[in-house]
Amino acid sequence: MVKGIIGKKIGMTQLFDENGKVIPVTVIEAGPCTIVQKKTVESDGYEAVQMGFGEVSAKKVNKAAAGHFKKADVAPKATLREFRFDDISGMNVGDVLKADVFAAGDKVDVVGVSKGKGYQGVIKRFNAHRLRESHGTGPVARHAGSNGSTSSPSRVYPGKGLPGHMGFERVTVQNLTVVKVDTENNLIAVKGAIPGSKGTVVTISNSVKA
Numbered sequence: 001m002v003k004g005i006i007g008k009k010i011g012m013t014q015l016f017d018e019n020g021k022v023i024p025v026t027v028i029e030a031g032p033c034t035i036v037q038k039k040t041v042e043s044d045g046y047e048a049v050q051m052g053f054g055e056v057s058a059k060k061v062n063k064a065a066a067g068h069f070k071k072a073d074v075a076p077k078a079t080l081r082e083f084r085f086d087d088i089s090g091m092n093v094g095d096v097l098k099a100d101v102f103a104a105g106d107k108v109d110v111v112g113v114s115k116g117k118g119y120q121g122v123i124k125r126f127n128a129h130r131l132r133e134s135h136g137t138g139p140v141a142r143h144a145g146s147n148g149s150t151s152s153p154s155r156v157y158p159g160k161g162l163p164g165h166m167g168f169e170r171v172t173v174q175n176l177t178v179v180k181v182d183t184e185n186n187l188i189a190v191k192g193a194i195p196g197s198k199g200t201v202v203t204i205s206n207s208v209k210a
Contacts, residue, residue: 002085002205003101003102004203005031005097005101005203006030006051006079006081007188007201008054009028009199009200010026010027011027012025012026013025013189015179023179023191024193025192026189028194028202029185029186030098030099030187031097031101031186032053032096032098033096034075034077034097035050035051035052035091035094035097037072039082046084047084048083048084049085049088050082050083051082053080054079055076058076060076061076073094074093081203083205099183100183102178103178104179106177106178107175107206107207108190108205108206109172109173109174110173110190111195112200112201113171113196114167114168116167116168118165120164121142121163125163125166130142144161144162148160173193173195175207176192
């Protein structure tokens with residue numbers, strides 16, 4: 001069964017297994033998430049549910065979003081995400097999903113937005129080599145170097161590593177193991193690191209490659 005939920009990264013800590021081995025884990029506040037919309041093949045061409053996570057003041061929601069929440073009879077939510085499940089017949093608008101949708105031992109994929117690093121050069125951004133700093137190279141030791149040929153092809157190929165904005169992009173970490181689920185506090189501890197800084201909104205779903 002395909003499962004998913006929206007959460008917030010709390011931070012990293014460590015747990016111990018039954019053999020006393022240290023397990024580095026990331027703690028995620030998973031839910032509660034309210035189903036705001038249910039999409040069906042008849043109305044939308046595919047089956048999915050839209051979940052909302054995090055409370056937000058009604059004054060901070062625009063008219064379109066306010067009407068969307070009012071139609072679902074759900075309090076305004078800060079974050080909306082859509083999930084495609086195998087079977088949504090048992091789900092209805094207004095239902096609340098909590099951290100107990102997952103259990104210890106489950107394999108999950110976590111999607112988040114990585115930390116922003118600002119504008120960076122090719123050495124930091126793409127691990128490029130430095131030029132020689134002697135024999136007339138000049139003050140360009142950390143520059144990108146040649147962008148390609150001249151008359152042929154007379155252009156720069158797409159994907160060329162150049163300076164630019166680094167980080168702050170959608171990142172998926174696959175095949176993480178759920179180590180512990182705290183149903184009382186809606187917390188999920190997954191082994192390893194996940195994208196983003198503390199407080200980042202992430203989505204957790206079944207691993208597609210497990």
